[in-house]
Amino acid sequence: MAIEGKDRQRVLETGAQVLSGNLGKTVQRLRKAYNLSLSELAEQSGVAKSIISQIERNETNPTLATIWRLSQALDVSIERVLASGDDEPFIDRSSRADTPILLSDDGKMRLAIIGWIKTVEWLQWYDLRSEPGGVLDSEAHQRGSVECLSVIEGEFEVEVGGVVQAARTGETLRYRCDRPHIVRCIGNAPGRATMVCILKAAVMD
Template identity: 70%
Template sequence: MSGSDKRGELDAGAVALSGQLGKTVQRLRKAYNLSLSELAEQSGVAKSIISQIERNETNPTLATIWRLSQALDVSIERVLGSSEDEPFIEKTTRVDTPVIISDDGKCRLAVVGWLKTVEWLQWYDFRAEPGGVLESDAHQRGSVECLSILAGVVEVDVAGVRERAEPGETLRYRCDRQHAIRVVGDEPVHATMVCFMKAALME
């Protein structure tokens, strides 16, 4: 294959991928809590280019897609290359699962939800040591968080309103205002957390 033929093949591949690439890059970037500047620094792709890609205003080369996939630790080509209508099974290993750690270092949120739904549905495995506190800023208006306790006891504080939960119990609360989860007692906590972003327009 000549050099020009190879370049033409790469360009055609980039055009084919670009339709879904923007949304995919944006979802992955937000799932890892990365700003455009941070992703630009990690990938070596200019911030302005990433912004254009997310808005589907440019057809990036496969070299650019490869740099972004390396920075986001996922094969974008593989994800976009499969038809959404085809059956599939995805497996994420423990090593590949993103983890968010609280400021005090005692709470860990493993991102176990599907990255494609991160803009409207977020799902976490929550574990915390005794004395741990996970403080969160307000999410988008109408967002609701569901915390199901598997082990230990927690207290959730939403703008000064507090409620405790034990194993087998679930707390549902507005998270579109400042909120915190605190471990109560000497036992570690294990829970599942699901956040519905903009779940309802609540007056």
């Protein structure tokens, strides 16, 4: 993949940095944020699965070309991938271009990952926007996980284990998400909500 203009300059400047031990963790957290397997990330980035595995375990010092391909596949800037945790500012800003977007299978729901990538293993949150009739059909998360859907606009319903509950603007649904669950945007208007997933590490048994 060609690197042009300002991106080329950024890569050259970043190349002078010393890669920290946080690189592997960063790649792994980004991959999990997208729910990608090693094989899927390898296919999307063109980087061998074995190399990605070694990077995540900090067993190799990858080239800038490899890091660039991974950053493109993970939809983040190369600077974000290479950044050292100790050097990060107290106030961190993510641009719209740096915010990963997920789409439901029907293409009607759009989830922007607005949570901090460092908490993805135990806390995830999203800005959810949906066309009328949008459906998000999700597999079970790890045992003990809970999801919270706070409706900002429109009306949604959640189905878990055959039980269905609806919520309108200003209302919140909380439900176990360690089993298959479905979120639907009902009614004739578009919907918007904040979705927070609290994984087992932060949930009481």
